Amino acid sequence: MTAMTQWWAGLAATTQDLIWLGLLLLPGAVVAACLLTGHRPAGLSFAILRRFRFTSLLFLSLIAVSVAIGTGLIAQERGLREATARAADPFDLVVAAPGSEITMLLAAVYLRPSDVPLLSGAAYDEIARDDRVAIAAPIGFGDSVDGAPVVGSTAEFVAHLSGNLAEGRFFEDHFEAIAGASVPLSIGDRFSPQHGMGEADDDDEDHAGGEDPDHDRDHQGEAGQGHALEAEGEPDHSHEHHHAHEGFNYTVVGRMVPTGSPWDKAVIVPIEAVWEIHGLPNGHAPEREEQVGPPFDPAYFPGTPAVLVKPRELYQAYALRADFQRDDMMAFFPGTVLSELYSVLGDVREAMSLMAVLTQFLVTAGVLAGLAILSRLFSRQMALLRAIGAPTRFAFSVIWLHAATLILGGAILGLGLGYLAARAISGLVAERTDIAVSASIGWSELHLVAAFISLTLIFALLAPLAALARPIVKDLRA
Amino acid sequence: MSEGTLRVANLEVRGEGDRRLLAVPDLSITSGETVVIEGPSGAGKTTLLFAIAGLLDRAKGRVEWDGDEILARSARERAAFRRERLGLIFQEHHLFDEVGPLVNAGIAARYGSKANKRKAIVERARTLLQQFGIADDARSVASFSGGERQRIAAARALAHDPAVILADEPTASLDRANADRLISDLMGFARASGKTLIAVSHDRHLVEAADRRVRIVDGEIVSVPEGSVS
Ligand SMILES: Nc1ncnc2c1ncn2[C@@H]1O[C@H](COP(=O)(O)OP(=O)(O)OP(=O)(O)O)[C@@H](O)[C@H]1O
Ligand SMILES: [Mg+2]
Numbered sequence: 012m013t014a015m016t017q018w019w020a021g022l023a024a025t026t027q028d029l030i031w032l033g034l035l036l037l038p039g040a041v042v043a044a045c046l047l048t049g050h051r052p053a054g055l056s057f058a059i060l061r062r063f064r065f066t067s068l069l070f071l072s073l074i075a076v077s078v079a080i081g082t083g084l085i086a087q088e089r090g091l092r093e094a095t096a097r098a099a100d101p102f103d104l105v106v107a108a109p110g111s112e113i114t115m116l117l118a119a120v121y122l123r124p125s126d127v128p129l130l131s132g133a134a135y136d137e138i139a140r141d142d143r144v145a146i147a148a149p150i151g152f153g154d155s156v157d158g159a160p161v162v163g164s165t166a167e168f169v170a171h172l173s174g175n176l177a178e179g180r181f182f183e184d185h186f187e188a189i190a191g192a193s194v195p196l197s198i199g200d201r202f203s204p205q206h207g208m209g210e211a212d213d214d215d216e217d218h219a220g221g222e223d224p225d226h227d228r229d230h231q232g233e234a235g236q237g238h239a240l241e242a243e244g245e246p247d248h249s250h251e252h253h254h255a256h257e258g259f260n261y262t263v264v265g266r267m268v269p270t271g272s273p274w275d276k277a278v279i280v281p282i283e284a285v286w287e288i289h290g291l292p293n294g295h296a297p298e299r300e301e302q303v304g305p306p307f308d309p310a311y312f313p314g315t316p317a318v319l320v321k322p323r324e325l326y327q328a329y330a331l332r333a334d335f336q337r338d339d340m341m342a343f344f345p346g347t348v349l350s351e352l353y354s355v356l357g358d359v360r361e362a363m364s365l366m367a368v369l370t371q372f373l374v375t376a377g378v379l380a381g382l383a384i385l386s387r388l389f390s391r392q393m394a395l396l397r398a399i400g401a402p403t404r405f406a407f408s409v410i411w412l413h414a415a416t417l418i419l420g421g422a423i424l425g426l427g428l429g430y431l432a433a434r435a436i437s438g439l440v441a442e443r444t445d446i447a448v449s450a451s452i453g454w455s456e457l458h459l460v461a462a463f464i465s466l467t468l469i470f471a472l473l474a475p476l477a478a479l480a481r482p483i484v485k486d487l488r489a
Numbered sequence: 490m491s492e493g494t495l496r497v498a499n500l501e502v503r504g505e506g507d508r509r510l511l512a513v514p515d516l517s518i519t520s521g522e523t524v525v526i527e528g529p530s531g532a533g534k535t536t537l538l539f540a541i542a543g544l545l546d547r548a549k550g551r552v553e554w555d556g557d558e559i560l561a562r563s564a565r566e567r568a569a570f571r572r573e574r575l576g577l578i579f580q581e582h583h584l585f586d587e588v589g590p591l592v593n594a595g596i597a598a599r600y601g602s603k604a605n606k607r608k609a610i611v612e613r614a615r616t617l618l619q620q621f622g623i624a625d626d627a628r629s630v631a632s633f634s635g636g637e638r639q640r641i642a643a644a645r646a647l648a649h650d651p652a653v654i655l656a657d658e659p660t661a662s663l664d665r666a667n668a669d670r671l672i673s674d675l676m677g678f679a680r681a682s683g684k685t686l687i688a689v690s691h692d693r694h695l696v697e698a699a700d701r702r703v704r705i706v707d708g709e710i711v712s713v714p715e716g717s718v719s
Contacts, residue, residue, distance in 0.1 A: 395583035400572025
């Protein structure tokens with residue numbers, strides 16, 4: 012037994028999945044082999060299929076749709092889970108002022124900011140000075156350009172997110188910007204940021220961010236709606252820009268590679284600029300006010316909603332988390348918060364999967380009952396087959412093969428439909444959240460469909476039973 | 490004993506309510522004989538045919554084909570016996586309407602048997618269809634006439650080269666011309682290849698063409714004067 016377990020554990024994941032697939036298909040294959048070996052019922056099953064072509068097509072479609080719902084749902088759910096986790100991947104450890112981890116997760120990782128308290132300069136300084144910390148990047152959100160969030164941070168952070176840039180260079184000046192992969196800005200473009208999240212946000216959400224609350228004097232009213240984007244070399248501060256931070260212009264100098272996260276639609280600027288725009292000290296002492304990036308001077312550090320911390324060594328992450336999780340700070344692993352979130356939703360997920368599978372079986376049960384009734388219409392031919400000495404197994408296989416054709420056809424079509432549906436939903440999700448969901452048909456869907464096929468092929472034995480239960484001679488008499 | 494010899498002894502069939510449907514103390518048919526079973530409606534002709542084909546589970550007595558008793562055998566063994574040695578034709582052809590004549594006539598090639606035997610069945614089916622004047626095309630049999638369909642059913646009964654042909658009112662659903670055509674096809678084939686043919690029929694032309702008549706009244710065989718036609 013242990014040898015068996017060891018052997019199993021030693022196999023590659025793909026091999027294990029393949030073996031599972033085979034095992035799940037095995038009962039159906041055994042039934043098929045038992046019924047079909049030595050016989051050739053296909054021609055007569057085809058006759059049944061032709062006689063009841065519309066009913067057959069309807070049954071096949073019903074099976075396909077139910078399989079599509081089941082597999083599509085599971086594929087979509089997994090795709091979403093993987094995509095959100097992938098988006099959170101670069102965020103090793105996030106440190107922020109005490110509050111809700113989920114709120115902070117949404118704000119810092121997925122750029123869905125709401126009002127959050129700020130972490131002080133002293134706190135930041137302590138984090139940045141820790142020997143175990145490789146990168147301590149402040150993340151300041153709250154501004155936008157044309158609905159794209161403008162996030163203040165450091166060049167280190169950009170490099171951490173994107174690795175190399177797709178084009179251009181990192182910022183070297185406070186009013187230089189790096190665009191996310193899908194931001195409609197080109198290198199050399201200039202823009203002036205608006206306060207708040209532009210058209211994408213609610214009015215009351217407009218001061219989510221890394222600044223002092225009394226920055227409100229800086230702008231008039233709610234989140235800006237106007238176009239802050241300017242044509243290159245034509246600075247234009249016309250009337251329609253009255254929500255913008257007038258007089259401040261960023262120049263795009265680089266573009267990140269696609270990350271599959273909401274950061275693809277963000278513009279990253281030096282955090283110093285974000286502070287300056289809001290009339291705050293820019294993180295550096297006056298004699299070094301031109302400096303870009305760390306180290307920051309705690310005395311001139313206005314506060315940041317979140318700090319991304321990357322430890323020097325992976326194992327240090329837990330100690331760092333333990334140290335920064337205290338009364339005046341909170342520290343969390345976004346990945347862990349996500350999986351907690353998913354485990355809370357786990358029951359719902361399971362209920363959903365169960366319902367999808369149940370629907371699948373109910374539909375199929377209905378279809379098989381329909382087939383059993385249909386096969387009564389063939390009782391004459393069945394009686395004749397048995398009268399002329401055809402083995403019962405053959406007569407049985409003629410009707411079973413018809414059902415099996417519908418089941419297999421429906422299952423394969425359903426897999427395809429499920430895949431297309433999941434892709435369509437992924438597209439919608441990506442459009443709305445900028446999270447690149449790649450829903451594909453994976454092993455778990457294949458396993459589900461394999462189990463479904465096997466089970467229904469066995470249940471499909473009931474259809475011929477109904478037709479063959481009748482005495483032969485009854486149907487032979489004219 | 491040559492193939493296609495029937496000996497019936499003390500055959501008795503009872504129906505619902507233990508009503509006696511058939512009682513045949515003794516009946517012999519020799520190999521290659523053509524016999525017509527006639528009698529009034531409800532006399533038990535179909536019952537006799539089904540009984541000697543081993544289709545009735547409740548038949549008692551002895552039915553011996555070439556010395557083998559079949560009534561005491563299992564349903565499965567009786568099916569195997571029919572598959573091997575009997576060709577059955579019914580009043581209604583019971584064809585699979587959605588497929589072609591060759592699939593219908595060669596249906597026996599679809600179950601059991603070895604590859605070379607299957608091939609022989611299909612070849613015979615093809616030849617028989619040709620003999621019976623059925624166009625060998627792919628169109629489904631639903632579009633064939635009633636007479637043609639009955640001839641396809643006859644080809645199906647003969648394709649596996651059985652020693653015995655059992656037919657229950659094979660011409661009843663046909664018009665005169667088609668009935669005569671089927672009679673001559675069937676009789677010609679049985680005589681030419683020495684098959685035993687046992688047909689239930691009221692059809693005078695079929696009765697006249699047969700070697701022998703067996704008359705049943707109220708479930709019992711009554712003697713028929715040689716050469717007379719009812
Ligand atoms: N399972 C059964 N139980 C009771 N009675 C039956 C059963 N099957 C047939 N019968 C009766 O047995 C009698 C003989 O039936 P059978 O079909 O053999 O007659 P037949 O000679 O073929 O008549 P026809 O010329 O009308 O076809 C009929 O009275 C019929 O109603
Ligand atoms: Mg009858």
